[in-house]
Amino acid sequence: MPERMVIVGGDAAGMSAGSQARRLRGPDDLEIIAFERGHFTSYSACGVPYWISGLVDGPDALIARDPETFRRKHAIDVRLRHEVTAIDLDRREVIARALDDGGRELRERFDTLVYATGAVPVAPPWEQDDIAGIFGVQTLDDGSALRAWLDAEPRPQRAVVVGGGYVGVEMAEALIRRGLAVTLVDRGPQPMSTVDPDMGAMVREALCGLGIDVRTGVSVTGVAERGGRVSAVLTGSGELPADVVVLGLGVRPNTALAERSGLPLGVTGGLRTDLRMRLVGAPGPSGDGTMGGIWAAGDCVETVHRVTGQPVHIPLGTHANKQGRVAGINIGGGYATFPGVVGTAVTKVCDLEVARTGLRERDAAQAGYAYVTATVESNNRAGYFPGAAPMTVKLIAERGTGLLLGAQIVGRSESAKRIDVLAVALWNRMTVTEMTALDLGYAPPFAPVWDPVLVAARKAADAVGAAPS
Amino acid sequence: MPERMVIVGGDAAGMSAGSQARRLRGPDDLEIIAFERGHFTSYSACGVPYWISGLVDGPDALIARDPETFRRKHAIDVRLRHEVTAIDLDRREVIARALDDGGRELRERFDTLVYATGAVPVAPPWEQDDIAGIFGVQTLDDGSALRAWLDAEPRPQRAVVVGGGYVGVEMAEALIRRGLAVTLVDRGPQPMSTVDPDMGAMVREALCGLGIDVRTGVSVTGVAERGGRVSAVLTGSGELPADVVVLGLGVRPNTALAERSGLPLGVTGGLRTDLRMRLVGAPGPSGDGTMGGIWAAGDCVETVHRVTGQPVHIPLGTHANKQGRVAGINIGGGYATFPGVVGTAVTKVCDLEVARTGLRERDAAQAGYAYVTATVESNNRAGYFPGAAPMTVKLIAERGTGLLLGAQIVGRSESAKRIDVLAVALWNRMTVTEMTALDLGYAPPFAPVWDPVLVAARKAADAVGAAPS
Helix, strand or coil: CCEEEEEECCCHHHHHHHHHHHHHCCCCCEEEEEEECCCCCCECHHHHHHHHHCCCCCCHHHECCCHHHHHHHHCEEEEECEEEEEEECCCCEEEEEECCCCCEEEEEECCEEEECCCEEECCCCCCCCCCECEECCCCHHHHHHHHHHHHCCCCCCEEEEECCCHHHHHHHHHHHHCCCEEEEEECCCCCCCCCCHHHHHHHHHHHHHCCCEEEECCCEEEEEEECCEEEEEEECCEEEECCEEEECCCEEECCHHHHHHCCCECCCCCECECCCCEEECCCCCCCCCEEEEEEECCCCECEEECCCCCEECCCCHHHHHHHHHHHHHHHCCCCCCCCCECCCEEEEECCEEEEEEECCHHHHHHCCCCEEEEEEEEECCCCCCCCCCEEEEEEEEECCCCEEEEEEEEECCCCHHHHHHHHHHHHCCCEHHHHCCCCCCCCCCCCCCCCHHHHHHHHHHHHHHCCCC | CCEEEEEECCCHHHHHHHHHHHHHCCCCCEEEEEEECCCCCCECHHHHHHHHHCCCCCCHHHECCCHHHHHHHHCEEEEECEEEEEEECCCCEEEEEEHHHCCEEEEEECCEEEECCCEEECCCCCCCCCCECEECCCCHHHHHHHHHHHHCCCCCCEEEEECCCHHHHHHHHHHHHCCCEEEEEECCCCCCCCCCHHHHHHHHHHHHHCCCEEEECCCEEEEEEECCEEEEEEECCEEEECCEEEECCCEEECCHHHHHHCCCECCCCCECECCCCEEECCCCCCCCCEEEEEEECCCCECEEECCCCCEECCCCHHHHHHHHHHHHHHHCCCCCCCCCECCCEEEEECCEEEEEEECCHHHHHHCCCCEEEEEEEEECCCCCCCCCCEEEEEEEEECCCCEEEEEEEEECCCCHHHHHHHHHHHHCCCEHHHHCCCCCCCCCCCCCCCCHHHHHHHHHHHHHHCCCC
C-alpha cells in the first residue's frame, strides 16, 4: 500500500508541496490527496487588485495551475470545495466536509500531512454581520464577490478602503481606476506603514495625485447601513459615505483548525516549523522534537527573520511557494531547507514603486539596535539619458559596525527591484562600508556611474563612523 | 608649505581622487594640480554612442563636472591640454607639455602622485596612417571627431564597425539610427563575446533585426583608401565598402608614460596597486612594498577578480570612480579599500538588455573549475501582467559545491539590472542552492512569484548534484 500524503489547503504552499513530492516519488509509492475549501487551486491572490481594476483579466489568468492539471500531470487527487474540519492525530485521519454535497462528512487516513491553510483577514473590531457591500480581497472568491457587487445595480459610486497597507493601497488605486470616488483611511501617520513615515509620505502624495482622499490618523469605529447595504464608514472624526467598503486590515495565520486539532502554535500565532518545514513545538511521535509526519507551509506558518533572529509572520506568495517546495522535496525523500526571510516586499502605486527589506527604524529600535540612517535622492539612469527619473533610497545600519539592517526605496520606473541588491546584502550580513565597493552593473541606460544603492551606502558608511548626534 | 598632490589624467579616476582628498584636506594643507591631455574633465565616455546616435545631446551633457567647478569648488588647479611626458621619480617631479602653447615644457614638483591616465584603444594590426575616416570612440574628443566626419560632405553612407564588443555593438546601433548602412565585423563566433556564444546569438538576432549586417568569424586584414579617405575594410572573405570605420577592438591600459618613467606593471599590462590603490611592484622608498606617495586608479590599473583571485584589467567607469575615490580618501588621511571586482557589465542593444557577471564558461574552464550550467527562460513580470516579456538567465556553478561562478542575462525591459543580485551573490561566495531561498521582491508588476533568478538557481542546484554527463 502506498504511503498517503494529505494536503490541507490547495493554494501555493500546499500544491507546491504536492507537486515537488510527486516529482520525486511516483503514484505507486506516494498517494497524494489535496483538500481545498474554495473553487480554485494555485492562484495569484496578489493579482486580485489588478483584476478588480481591469488591468488584467481574471480569474482564469490568475490561476497558475488548475485542478485538472494537478490531477492529470501530477496524479494529485484534488478535492475542491472540501473543508477539513478536524485532524485526528491519534487515528491519523482528517475529517472533511463536502461543501457542495450538503456538507457530507468524509474521513481520510494520512501518513504525511501538509498543513497549508494560508491566512485569513484580520476581522475589524466592529459589528458588520448581515451588512452587504463589505469585502476582503484575500482569495479569488473574494475578488469574484467584489467584482459582482461593483457591477450590480445600484452601481456603487463611493468606496472607502480601510487600511493603507499593500492591499489597501492597491485596492484604492484599482477602485479609482474603475471610476469610483475613493477614500483611504489609515490609523497611522502615513499610508504604507511597511516603510518609515518619511518614505510613506511619498506614497501619500502619489495617492492624492490620483485623486484618492487619504485620511490618516483616523480610526474606524463602525459601519452604517441602509436596507441591509453598507451606507457609510463611521470614524472618530465623522462619517464617510460608502456604497462599498474594502477591508485591508492585514491578515493573520489561519490556524482555527490547527488549534481545534491540538497542533501547537508559535509566538506570532503562526505554526512553527523547523528549517525543513516539519511542524515543531510539542513532543511528537518522532522523538526529535518534530511532530512526526506533520508539515506546514505558507501564510499559516511563522518563519525566522534573518536580521533579528526572531520569529515573524510574513504572509507572501513567494515565501509560500518556497516553503511548499521545501516541504515537498523533503517529503519526497530529498533534502531542502527554508532558512528564513529578510522582509523584502515591493509594490506599485500608480507610477510610484515602493520597496523595502529588513528592518524599519521602529523595528531596529525595538530590536535594540543603535542605528544610523542615510537617505539619498538619485536617478534610475544616467542623468543625461532619456527617461532618467528620481528615486529615493534609505538605508538603516547599525551604529559602529555598519551592519546593514534595512533599506527602503521609493521611485519611478526601475526602482523597486533594486531592493533585491539590498536584500542579498542583508542576507549575507554585509556592512554599508563593504557595500560601497559592490560591483553593480553600470551603463547609461540603466544607472548613473554611481548606482543609487552605492550612493546610499557611501552616505551610510560616513554616518556609521560619525559621532552620535 | 602645503603638501603637493599631482594628478596625471583628469577624468573619472583622477578627479575623484582629487575631490575626495580635498574633502578631507583644505588648500592650506594640500595643494592639488591635475594635468589633462584632452579638452574635458570627468565625463561619461560610456555616453558617447548615445551622443553619436542623437539620443542624448553632447558633449556638454556628458560632462559630470567641468574644470571651472573643480577649480572653484574644489580648489584643484586643473590644466587642460597639458600632456605629462615624464615622471622623474628621483627628483619627484612631473614634466608636462602645454599642447596649446607650442608644446612648452614645464616641471612640477609632487609629494603625492596619482597616475590616472586611463586606457587607449587597441591598435589594429594593419597600417592605417594618413587614412581619414577611421575612428575610435574612447574619449569625448574622439566623439567630436566622429560627429564632424559624419556631418561633413560628402556624407558617409556606409559604415563598418570592427569588433563586436560593447562599444562596437553600441556604435553599430548608433550609426544605423543615423541612417547609415552598417556592417559589424567580428572574429568570434558571435558578437558580444563578453557573454557565452549561446547568449551572444540573441544579441546577433537583435542586431540583425535592426538591419545591421553582422559578419562573424571574419578577420580584418586592412583598409583601402581613395584620395586619403577610407573606402573599404579588407577581410579574409572579401572587401566591405566603407565611408567611415569605427574601431571597437577593445582597450589596453595607457601605460606608455609609466613604462618610460620606470613604474612597474602587473601581468595584465596594467599598473598594480594594493587595496588602498598605492602602486606596488618594486621596492620603493616606503619600505612597505609600495612606491611611497605614488598612487594609481582607473582604466590604467589592474585589479583582482574576486572569483578567481587572479589579476584582471577591466576598464569601466564605475570602477574608475570607485578607485579614484578610494585613493583620494587615503591621500586625504582616511581609510578606504577597493577590494576587487566580480566582472559585472550591462548594455542595451535596441530593446535587448544584456548583462553578465563573474566567469563565462571559457573563463571557468580556464581557471580550472569543473562546472555546470543552467539556462532558463522566464518573464520579467507575472505572466498575466501587462508588459510581461521574456528573459533568459544563465548560471554557471562549480560542480559539487554549487559555488556560483558566473551569470548572464539577456532579455527585454527590466532584465539587465537583475544581474546585480547575482553580482552580490558572487561577491559573497554564495552557492546556487543557498540562492534558491533568497528573499527577492515579489509583486505582479515586478516579477513572477518565482523570480527568474530563483528559477535559474533552482535549475542550477539540481544540476550541481547530478552525475557528470
